[in-house]
């Protein structure tokens with residue numbers, strides 16, 4: 227839904243280049259510079275893509291100044307209150323809220339694909355037990371294309387569809403297997419009678435020797451973590467998925483690329499880094515020292531779980547996650563955990579601090595999700611894999627949208643070259 231609004235022009239050395247300026251359905255106007263190189267022999271320079279829209283998308287809208295996040299036009303707070311992850315998956319993938327029949331059919335399809343190929347177990351065995359689960363799932367998800375040949379043809383809509391369903395269905399199993407492998411416990415097969423979050427919790431925390439007890443509040447908290455991480459427009463990992471997909475790579479390879487990108491501590495790895503930081507701080511009396519370090523430009527330390535490229539207001543997901551954290555902590559009676567005292571106090575002190583206020587640095591979703599996952603019993607190394615599992619649907623929805631976009635071209639940025647030119651080769655004895 228783009229409407230042309232007015233024309234703009236770029237004037238360089240008295241020569242004028244007309245550029246289309248269009249208004250999207252929400253968000254800032256967009257200047258179309260596609261033909262600038264052809265017409266003016268000029269590249270634009272935008273490291274970190276802070277002013278660049280890389281694609282048209284109808285999936286997720288963020289207004290960072292106002293702290294708004296919407297999936298397909300629905301506000302995240304409303305979805306978190308009324309919906310649940312699999313319904314949100316349907317919404318992201320098929321662009322409307324499902325009817326009861328559509329939802330039942332979708333859930334049935336996901337449920338029927340929860341098992342992984344039995345031979346995949348051997349794949350896990352090839353990894354060291356102390357391997358980071360992100361390393362394992364990056365490899366295993368990439369390897370799915372070696373197991374499911376019948377869903378790698380990106381030009382066949384049915385194959386695309388089945389690949390999407392397979393990944394949404396199998397990621398919880400793969401992530402849980404990576405966890406079980408790391409602690410030396412047997413893998414637990416999925417239980418198709420359980421809902422999506424409870425099934426995941428069971429695959430992570432049950433053992434064959436005991437009945438597994440579920441708690442609806444815990445399942446709901448898990449579901450919220452999935453839902454709040456489900457998509458976030460053109461972030462680094464999603465852009466990675468799109469870039470990989472633009473070459474025609476198969477969907478499993480594209481999602482594996484997204485997982486690899488998500489691992490970084492400035493992105494999905496922040497929840498793990500945040501909990502590690504809270505542990506390092508250790509006690510409330512050490513907080514001022516770390517606040518000062520975060521403000522010191524000569525120190526690379528940053529307060530993990532604070533700040534966001536797009537949100538210059540409270541991260542709307544953090545609001546919901548904070549409520550969820552309180553619910554979980556009440557049930558698990560973990561108020562005496564020293565790390566939580568540190569987390570609450572650090573948040574309070576940082577929010578009152580001039581430095582954080584002036585730079586609009588607020589806690590982001592990862593600040594609270596780490597606290598919940600820690601309370602549920604997950605080790606920090608599992609935080610980012612759980613983020614990856616949640617985000618898989620977003621990556622897939624964006625990939626699907628891209629594949630049928632008539633303007634699709636292989637992603638190929640240019641550069642501002644600053645190296646040497648035209649050097650003459652010097653024989654080794656003369657160097």
Ligand code: CMC
Nearest residue numbers: 492493494496520528529530531532533534535585590592
């Ligand atoms: N602690 C201390 N100072 C900070 C922080 C922080 N967490 N974040 C930003 N700043 C300062 C930064 O030093 C800079 O100061 P100055 O203008 O004086 O140079 C200013 O704020 C702007 O920072 P930036 O790095 O230019 O901002 P960015 O948009 O490139 O980075 C960010 C965004 C999320 C990478 C960054 O805020 C950060 O490193 N935060 C900690 C990591 C984190 O929590 N990441 C999770 C993001 S949410 C989940 C996700 O998207 O995956």
